[in-house]
Amino acid sequence: MKKFKNKIALVTGAATGIGRATAFALAKQGANVIVTDTNEKEGLATVNRIKKEGGKAKFLVLDVSKKEEVDKVINDIFTTEGNLDLAVNNAGIGGVPNALHEVEFEDWESMININLTGVFLCLQAEIKCMLKQGGGRIVNISSLAGLNGMPGGSSYSAAKHGVIGLTKSVAVEYGKLNIRTNAVCPGFIQTPILKGIPQSMLDHSTKRVPMKRIGQPEEVAKAIVWLLSEDSTYVNGHSLLIDGGFMA
Numbered sequence: 001m002k003k004f005k006n007k008i009a010l011v012t013g014a015a016t017g018i019g020r021a022t023a024f025a026l027a028k029q030g031a032n033v034i035v036t037d038t039n040e041k042e043g044l045a046t047v048n049r050i051k052k053e054g055g056k057a058k059f060l061v062l063d064v065s066k067k068e069e070v071d072k073v074i075n076d077i078f079t080t081e082g083n084l085d086l087a088v089n090n091a092g093i094g095g096v097p098n099a100l101h102e103v104e105f106e107d108w109e110s111m112i113n114i115n116l117t118g119v120f121l122c123l124q125a126e127i128k129c130m131l132k133q134g135g136g137r138i139v140n141i142s143s144l145a146g147l148n149g150m151p152g153g154s155s156y157s158a159a160k161h162g163v164i165g166l167t168k169s170v171a172v173e174y175g176k177l178n179i180r181t182n183a184v185c186p187g188f189i190q191t192p193i194l195k196g197i198p199q200s201m202l203d204h205s206t207k208r209v210p211m212k213r214i215g216q217p218e219e220v221a222k223a224i225v226w227l228l229s230e231d232s233t234y235v236n237g238h239s240l241l242i243d244g245g246f247m248a
C-alpha cells in the first residue's frame with residue numbers, strides 16, 4: 001500500500017539532487033508533490049518526470065531566503081490544496097572551501113540566508129499551516145557538517161549545526177501538537193552541489209568512508225520517506241546520519 005496517498009508534500013530545492021530524488025520517492029508513494037526551487041527549468045523537469053510515471057506534482061518558484069515569497073507560496077499551497085501534510089526543507093548551497101579568516105562577508109551572509117534562515121522561514125510558514133490542520137511531518141536537511149567542523153566549510157557547518165538546533169526546538173515545541181520533525185545528516189552524496197569541492201578532497205573523504213563509496217541521492221530520499229511515514233511514529237527531534245559509516 002502507498003504510504004502517502006492523498007497527502008500534500010512540499011519539497012524545497014527539488015530541481016536537482018536530493019530534493020529531486022525525494023520528490024520522486026514521495027510521488028511513488030502516492031503524494032501530491034509541490035516541487036519548489038529557484039531553478040525553474042530543472043524544477044519543471046522534476047515535475048514532468050513524476051507525471052510521466054503516473055504521479056502527481058506541480059512546480060512553484062520559491063526562493064527560501066525571501067520571507068515574503070516563502071509566506072506567500074506556502075500559504076497559497078495550503079489554500080489551494082487544502083492541506084500541507086509533509087514538508088522537506090532541503091534547498092541549500094555548498095560553496096567553495098575557504099579558511100574562516102578569508103571568508104567574504106557576502107558569502108557568509110548568503111550561506112546563512114539560504115541554508116539556515118531559509119529553513120527557519122519555511123518552518124514558520126509550514127507550522128502555521130500544520131497547526132490549522134492538526135498536525136504534519138517535517139524533515140530538514142542538515143549534513144555531516146551539522147555535527148562536525150569541516151575544514152574550509154565554517155559557514156556551511158555553522159548553518160547546518162543551526163538546522164539541527166531548529167529541528168530539535170521544533171520537535172520539542174510542537175510534538176504535543178502532532179507535528180513530528182526530524183533531520184537527516186547526509187555524508188558526501190553525488191549531486192551537483194559537490195561541483196565546488198576539489199576532486200582530491202572528495203577522493204580523500206571517500207577513502208575514509210567504511211563503505212568506500214559516495215552516496216546516491218536516492219539513498220537519502222529513502223530515509224526521508226521513512227521519517228515522514230507512519231513507520232517512524234515515535235521518532236521526533238532526531239538527526240539521522242546517512243554517511244556509509246563515516247562518523248562511526
Ligand SMILES: NC(=O)c1ccc[n+]([C@@H]2O[C@H](COP(=O)([O-])OP(=O)(O)OC[C@H]3O[C@@H](n4cnc5c(N)ncnc54)[C@H](O)[C@@H]3O)[C@@H](O)[C@H]2O)c1
Pocket residue numbers: 012013014015016017018019036037038039062063064065090091092093094114118141142143144185186187188189190191192193194
Ligand atoms: N550532496 C551532498 O554531499 C550533501 C551532503 C550533506 C547535505 N547536503 C544538503 O542537501 C541539500 C540538497 O543539496 P544537493 O546535494 O541535492 O545539491 P543540489 O545543488 O543538487 O540541490 C540544491 C537545490 O537547492 C536549490 N536552491 C539553491 N538556493 C536556493 C534558494 N535560495 N531557494 C530555493 N532553492 C534553492 C538549487 O537550485 C538546487 O536545486 C542541501 O541542503 C545540501 O546542503 C548535501
